[in-house]
Amino acid sequence: MQLTAPPTVPPRRRAADAIPRRRPARVPLRASAAALSALLALAPALTGCGTRLPEADFTARARPSGGTGGGTAGSGTNPASDTGVTATEIRIGIVTSLTSPVGSEVFSGPRYGAQAFFQALNDHGGLHGRTVKLVTCDDGGSGVGNQDCVHRLIDQAHVFAFVSGSVLDYAGAPYVSGRAVPDIGGQPIGTAYDRWPHLYGIYGSAAPRDGRAVGWNGTLYQSTEVFRFFKQRLGASSAAVVAYNQSDSARYAGQLKAGLEAEGYRVLLQTVDFALPNFQAVAAAVRADGSQLLFDAMDTRGNAALCRALDEAGVTVAAKVTNVQNWSESVRTDYASSPNCRNALWATSSSLDYEDEQYPAVRDFRTAMARYYPDRAARLSAWELEGWAGAQWLTDALDSCGAAPTRGCVEAFMNRAEPYDAHGLILPASFVPRPPPTGPTRACLNAARWQDSAQGGRGGWVTQVPAMTENCFDVPQLPYKP
Known part of the structure; x- marks a missing residue:
């Protein structure tokens, strides 16, 4: 489903409930070289930052895959079909390095984009009678903090999935994958999204993602x-x-x-x-x-x-x-x-x-950001747009499951052969493993x-x-x- 924020809905200050957590020791400023190291782990994706797929994939544009989309009909009969799903609610987690040593704005964009998407979705009646309840956690930009966030959201908040993550050190990735929690639309900072199953980065991946080695036996391209x-x-x-x-x-x-x-x-x-x-x-x-x-x-x-x-x-x-x-x-x-x-x-x-409002999906994004986060007008970014796209991806995957969403159904949507483009927001992306390019x-x-x-x-x-x-x-x- 695709949405446009209604003009009569007043802005809300926030949509997410923050999970309390132990704050890891703040990294001293002298560690900025280490922070730069983590930022530069994104470099290979940025060097060739287009999508690399067979040419036929660019003609197979994804379509919303059924389901009734928003609305409240049937909410009384919705089953508690999986972890984090009740008759009226789906709990989704977002982990962000909001207070990382490189500053609060470096990694925050995707979270705001995803929050705006789900606020607009909920204001339209949610998905199959359920609202999306976001649970956020700031990992402080450290591996210890990231593991702390991951455990709290999985073990205590019992989230159904993660979405639009942007973290400096994804040390909790093995636990997320080991618990088979879908992580959808995250930013590929580091190599986790090219190694672990159940993790689906915003740009897709053709690597085996079997958890044993990054890429193809430790090689990326x-x-x-x-x-x-x-x-x-x-x-x-x-x-x-x-x-x-x-x-x-x-x-x-x-x-x-x-x-x-x-x-x-x-x-x-x-x-x-x-x-x-x-x-x-x-x-x-x-x-x-x-x-x-x-x-x-x-x-x-x-x-x-x-x-x-x-x-x-x-x-x-x-x-x-x-x-x-x-x-x-x-x-x-x-x-x-x-x-x-x-x-x-x-x-x-x-x-x-994100300036190209000739595209309906970009207009939807900007309308929602202006409504729910007007104070971010001077900080709009491509990463916020990609956070919105990650939320759209998860929503379409949930929508494909009808009134009884399960993690298995969502992952079947993510692993399908047809590439996905978030209603035209991103280049077609998929997670079909392929041999290394020759x-x-x-x-x-x-x-x-x-x-x-x-x-x-x-x-x-x-x-x-x-x-x-x-x-x-x-x-x-x-x-x-x-």
């Missing part, structure tokens, strides 16, 4: 569609990659360099000190090299500082390429002191631009560029492709060990 896109769109043939002198940052930079070189780019690799980065020297090197594109393996703080150095030195590039994590409204403030660099920002993803694979992506002149001069992200499902390339798959 990055694709090069992002680099191919800029080569064809901007005619680019040279790129600079900037990294910290920190192991995970350097490893991700190496993957970026390998992907660029596989697409025929000349690559300038620059390394800066994590504690005292000399971005002025990077700006000078980029100018001397004449680099057309700029990629990085750094956090938002580093990106903003690099952009300031480029603007101060009068250095311009055709595109400063970022990823879905940084596709947000906060760009206008994060890059306030570097307007030239800001207007060179491009972002790529496997989901629609040659070029069809991969698609969306792309947008920040323009200060857009949105009546207020600035915003402007989509740069006619349709993300048609912006596709046959590209190589490069193996790596996570």
Whole structure:
């Protein structure tokens, strides 16, 4: 089912009941390098952040699979069909690293998107006469905290499933999978969603996911569609990659360099000190090299500082390429002191631009966010949209079960051969295991560029492709060990 928030419903401050929990010891600021390590675990997915599926999958668009959708009819006869399901309620858990050492906004987006979706769903009568009761937990950005949240939501709150998770360290993944609790639409930070069964990341996975090893016997693959896109769109043939002198940052930079070189780019690799980065020297090197594109393996703080150095030195590039994590409204403030660099920002993803209200599903998302979370207008993001898409995915899976949802029925929906696109919000994704890739694979992506002149001069992200499902390339798959 798909929904549009009714205009007469007043906003509510929150939809979720927070589970009380022991708060793990706060990670000191000196551990920010470790936090960066965890953030960069997302790097391979962001390097080739389109969907990689056989071409036929892009013509098999998912459809709502039956069921009556919302409404209250039959609520008196609904069975308590599984854990977390009563005649009137379904309990769903969301775990977020809300108070992580990298800040409260870094991981919070998916949770807000999912909460807005379920608030709107409940205001429409729920699903088969049941309301969705969200139970949230903040794991503090630590593995111990994550295990604590997982145990509390499974053992005490008895949730039916997890949805739209975004955590720094998914240490509780083995327990979630061992208890056969579906985890749907989570952000693949780290490798858990490419290892454990019962875990279904927002971008899908073709790996075996048997719990024994990550990917294919410990190997994952990055694709090069992002680099191919800029080569064809901007005619680019040279790129600079900037990294910290920190192991995970350097490893991700190496993957970026390998992907660029596989697409025929000349690559300038620059390394800066994590504690005292000399971005002025990077700006000078980029100018001397004449680099057309700029990629990085750094956090938002580093990106903003690099952009300031480029603007101060009068250095311009055709595109400063970022990823879905940084596709947000906060760009206008994060890059306030570097307007030239800001207007060179491009972002790529496997989901629609949250500014693209020509699509009904995006309008639904923005309507609900404005109604239930008006204070987040200046922080809207692609991750919030993907959190909404994860909630839509779980809802459609539940809807396929009719009035007696079970975890087995939901997982049958998730594991079906037909790819799913959350009513057009994400590129078609599935969880059908396939052999490791041996040659070029069809991969698609969306792309947008920040323009200060857009949105009546207020600035915003402007989509740069006619349709993300048609912006596709046959590209190589490069193996790596996570």
